[in-house]
Amino acid sequence: MLTDRIEADYLLETTGSPEKAADVMAGEQSSGTFVAIPGETPELKERSAARVVHLTVLEENVPVRSLPSPGARPGEKVTRAKVTLSWPLANLGPSLPNLLATVAGNLFELRQVSGLKLLDIRLPQAFADRYPGPKFxxxxxxxxxxxxxxxxxxxxxxxxxxxxxxxxxxxxxxxxxxxxxxxxxxxxxxxxxxxxxxxxxxxxxxxxxxxxxxxxxxxxxxxxxxxxxxxxxxxxxxxxxxxxxxxxxxxxxxxxxxxxxxxxxxxxxxxxxxxxxxxxxxxxxxxxxxxxxxxxxxxxxxxxxxxxxxxxxxxxxxxxxxxxxxxxxxxxxxxxxxxxxxxxxxxxxxxxxxxxxxxxxxxxxxxxxxxxxxxxxxxxxxxxxxxxxxxxxxxxxxxxxxxxxxxxxxxxxxxxxx
The missing domain is CATH 3.20.20.110 (Ribulose bisphosphate carboxylase, large subunit, C-terminal domain)
Known part of the structure; x- marks a missing residue:
C-alpha cells in the first residue's frame, strides 16, 4: 500500500510522443511549467516533482483525435497509452479538494493531449485518517x-x-x-x-x-x-x-x-x-x-x-x-x-x-x-x-x-x- 505518495492512472491520446506528453503532464501538475525556471533545482525536483512511473503504448497511428488542438491537421494520427503518474503526498497533504487539482487540474487543456481519461487513483493511509468516509x-x-x-x-x-x-x-x-x-x-x-x-x-x-x-x-x-x-x-x-x-x-x-x-x-x-x-x-x-x-x-x-x-x-x-x-x-x-x-x-x-x-x-x-x-x-x-x-x-x-x-x-x- 502507498504510504507517502499518490498515484493516478490515465488513458492518454496524443499526436506526438506519449513519453513527451507524459513528462509534460507530470511537470504541469507539480513543479514544472512551460519553460525552465531557475528555482526548479534538481534537489527541488527530487523532492516535489511528479514522476512517470509507468507507460504502456496501447495503439499507434490511429486516425482519431478526441480534443481539438491548435495547429491540428486533418487526418492526423494519434497514439494511445496507459500512463501512471505519482506525486509526493508532501506536495498537498491529505486534502481531497487539492487532490482534484493535482490529479485532474489543467491536464485536459494541454496542447500535447488530444484525449485523456482518469482511470483510477490510489491514495495513502493519510487520506483515510483525515476523512470520515461513510458513517453508515x-x-x-x-x-x-x-x-x-x-x-x-x-x-x-x-x-x-x-x-x-x-x-x-x-x-x-x-x-x-x-x-x-x-x-x-x-x-x-x-x-x-x-x-x-x-x-x-x-x-x-x-x-x-x-x-x-x-x-x-x-x-x-x-x-x-x-x-x-x-x-x-x-x-x-x-x-x-x-x-x-x-x-x-x-x-x-x-x-x-x-x-x-x-x-x-x-x-x-x-x-x-x-x-x-x-x-x-x-x-x-x-x-x-x-x-x-x-x-x-x-x-x-x-x-x-x-x-x-x-x-x-x-x-x-x-x-x-x-x-x-x-x-x-x-x-x-x-x-x-x-x-x-x-x-x-x-x-x-x-x-x-x-x-x-x-x-x-x-x-x-x-x-x-x-x-x-x-x-x-x-x-x-x-x-x-x-x-x-x-x-x-x-x-x-x-x-x-x-x-x-x-x-x-x-x-x-x-x-x-x-
Whole structure:
C-alpha cells in the first residue's frame, strides 16, 4: 500500500510522443511549467516533482483525435497509452479538494493531449485518517431500514415533480402498504414553492412513522436536501427531528467541499446522487472513469452511490455499470474499507434482476425502479411485489418465467418490460 505518495492512472491520446506528453503532464501538475525556471533545482525536483512511473503504448497511428488542438491537421494520427503518474503526498497533504487539482487540474487543456481519461487513483493511509468516509455504509443502512439481508427494494417518487407535499405523502402511504423498503425524492424535487422541503418532510414522515408504529417496519426515505450549506444543515436537522433515516445530495451540485462538510455533520446516511455524471465520462477518451471518481465521494462521506443499471435507459454499457457497482463494494484501505451500497436505477424492473445478481454476486444493493414500480399495470403495490418476487426467485436459482407462473404480478411486470 502507498504510504507517502499518490498515484493516478490515465488513458492518454496524443499526436506526438506519449513519453513527451507524459513528462509534460507530470511537470504541469507539480513543479514544472512551460519553460525552465531557475528555482526548479534538481534537489527541488527530487523532492516535489511528479514522476512517470509507468507507460504502456496501447495503439499507434490511429486516425482519431478526441480534443481539438491548435495547429491540428486533418487526418492526423494519434497514439494511445496507459500512463501512471505519482506525486509526493508532501506536495498537498491529505486534502481531497487539492487532490482534484493535482490529479485532474489543467491536464485536459494541454496542447500535447488530444484525449485523456482518469482511470483510477490510489491514495495513502493519510487520506483515510483525515476523512470520515461513510458513517453508515452497508451495515448502517441495513440497520436503519430493518432489511438484514437481500436487496433493498426501492423506488423514486414519480412524477418527478408536480406533486405537492400531501400528494407525495399519499403515494408514500401506498408504497409503504405495498412493502417497499426504500423511497427517494427525484433529484429534480428539492425545495420549490409547489412542494416545499419542510412541508414534504413533515407530511411524508407522518405516513412513515404511522406505518412503522403499526407494522414495526420503518421505510427509509431519502429526502433531497441539495442546497447551500446553511440550507442543507437545516434540512438535515429537520429530517432527523421528524424521525427520518436518510438524506440525499446531488454530488455535482453541492460540490466536493459541500459534500465533505455534509459528511462531517450528518447523523443520517447520505444517498449520493450522481446526476450530471454523463458530462464527466460519456466520451470514452475524455474525463473520468467511475472507478476513480467514486473513491473521492466515498471518502467524503457518501453511504449510497448511484451506478446506473443493467439495460438502462441511458447510454452506459452493462460492463461499465457492473464495474462501477463492484467498485462500491471493494475496500479502499485495509483498516477503513469505505464500502458503500451501490444503487441501481434508470429504467430498472424485474427483468434486470437476474443479470444484476449474476454480475454483482451480492445482494448488498439498493434497486430503485421508478417506472418499473409506478407503471405496473396493477399499480405501484404490484410493482413492489413483482420486484421482490424477481429477487427471491433469482437468489433461489429459479427463472423469472417459472416463478411468474404462480405469481401473476411478476408475470405482468415481465410482459410490461418485454
Amino acid at each position: 455504509g452497508i451495515e448502517g443502512t441495513r440497520r436503519l431500514s430493518g432489511i438484514a439481508s437481500g436487496p433493498l427494494i426501492g423506488t423514486i417518487i414519480k412524477p418527478s415533480v408536480g406533486f405537492d407535499a400531501a400528494q407525495t405523502a399519499a403515494l408514500v402511504k401506498e408504497l409503504c402498504e405495498a412493502g417497499i423498503d426504500f423511497i427517494k425524492d427525484d433529484e429534480l424535487q428539492a425545495d420549490g414553492p409547489a412542494c416545499p422541503f419542510d412541508d414534504r418532510v413533515r407530511e411524508v414522515m407522518k405516513v412513515i412513522n404511522t406505518h412503522a408504529d403499526r407494522t414495526g417496519k420503518k421505510v427509509m426515505y431519502a429526502f433531497n436536501l441539495t442546497g447551500d450549506m446553511d440550507e442543507m444543515r437545516h434540512r438535515h436537522d429537520l429530517v432527523l427531528a421528524q424521525g427520518g433515516t436518510c438524506v440525499m445530495a446531488s454530488l455535482n451540485s453541492v460540490g466536493l467541499a459541500g459534500m465533505i462538510e455534509l459528511g462531517r455533520m450528518t447523523q443520517l446516511p447520505i444517498h449520493a446522487h450522481r446526476n450530471g455524471w454523463g458530462y464527466l465520462t460519456r466520451h470514452p477518451l475524455l474525463g473520468w472513469s467511475y472507478v476513480a471518481w467514486q473513491k473521492i465521494w466515498r471518502l467524503a462521506g457518501a453511504d449510497h452511490m448511484h451506478v446506473n443499471g443493467i439495460a438502462n435507459k441511458f447510454s452506459e454499457e452493462d460492463d461499465s455499470v457492473m464495474a462501477s457497482a463492484l467498485e462500491c463494494l471493494t475496500p479502499m484501505f485495509p483498516d477503513k474499507p469505505c464500502t458503500v451500497m451501490p444503487v441501481f436505477s434508470s429504467g430498472q424492473s424485474a427483468r434486470q434482476v437476474p443479470a444484476t445478481f449474476a454480475g454483482l454476486k451480492s445482494t448488498d444493493l439498493i434497486m430503485t425502479a421508478g417506472g418499473g414500480i409506478m407503471a405496473h399495470p396493477d399499480g405501484p403495490g404490484a410493482g413492489v411485489r413483482s420486484l421482490r418476487e424477481a429477487w427471491d426467485a433469482t437468489v433461489a436459482g429459479v427463472s423469472l418465467e417459472e416463478r411468474a407462473r404462480t405469481h401473476p404480478e411478476l408475470g405482468r411486470a415481465l410482459e410490461m418490460a418485454a
